[in-house]
Amino acid sequence: MTSTDLQKFCDPTRHTLATPFSQEVWSFAGCGAMVLRVMRLPDVPERTDAPRHLRELFEKNPCTERFMDLKGIALPPLSGPEPCPVCDGSTIHFCQDCGESHPCRNCNETGRVPETAVPVEIGKHLVSHLLLHRIKDLPNVAIAEHTSDPRGPLTFTFTGGDGLLCPMKKPDNN
Numbered sequence: 001m002t003s004t005d006l007q008k009f010c011d012p013t014r015h016t017l018a019t020p021f022s023q024e025v026w027s028f029a030g031c032g033a034m035v036l037r038v039m040r041l042p043d044v045p046e047r048t049d050a051p052r053h054l055r056e057l058f059e060k061n062p063c064t065e066r067f068m069d070l071k072g073i074a075l076p077p078l079s080g081p082e083p084c085p086v087c088d089g090s091t092i093h094f095c096q097d098c099g100e101s102h103p104c105r106n107c108n109e110t111g112r113v114p115e116t117a118v119p120v121e122i123g124k125h126l127v128s129h130l131l132l133h134r135i136k137d138l139p140n141v142a143i144a145e146h147t148s149d150p151r152g153p154l155t156f157t158f159t160g161g162d163g164l165l166c167p168m169k170k171p172d173n174n
């Protein structure tokens, strides 16, 4: 795993997560719903604006014993960004309130929105197919079937590192 590999797991829309960062003996990368870590890479700097308490987050959610090989799980295919439902992809929407047309804020005037997450069953949890597609090519990636804390993140492991991801909320349990 190199710093270039880590960059693929960053979130360019959030400046605190836009590039990998190092803390203690690890280098991290992630988005709002997922974070992974590898042994510290010499070319990944520390950043003062990076998320804190990541060590504690990993310690609170230790790897559990039952792991599923992610390669054995059929994932719904990625279909790519979808037309914005507010402006129908036109980037301009007709405003019922004032009777005029405005640039569409729902899609930031791009006409497209990220595709809807499809839940995939992992043990007792549902995980977005978008997240699973992001991690599925990590070497020997395996994902825990349960969490130590039912509301907590799910652990995954791969050769050289591990990570945490947020399961989707189930509609029928609060």
Ligand SMILES: [Zn+2]
Residues within 6 Å of the ligand: 084, 085, 086, 087, 088, 089, 090, 091, 092, 104, 105, 106, 107, 108, 109, 110, 111, 112
């Ligand atoms: Zn729109």
Ligand SMILES: [Zn+2]
Residues within 6 Å of the ligand: 095, 096, 097, 098, 099, 100, 102
């Ligand atoms: Zn208006």
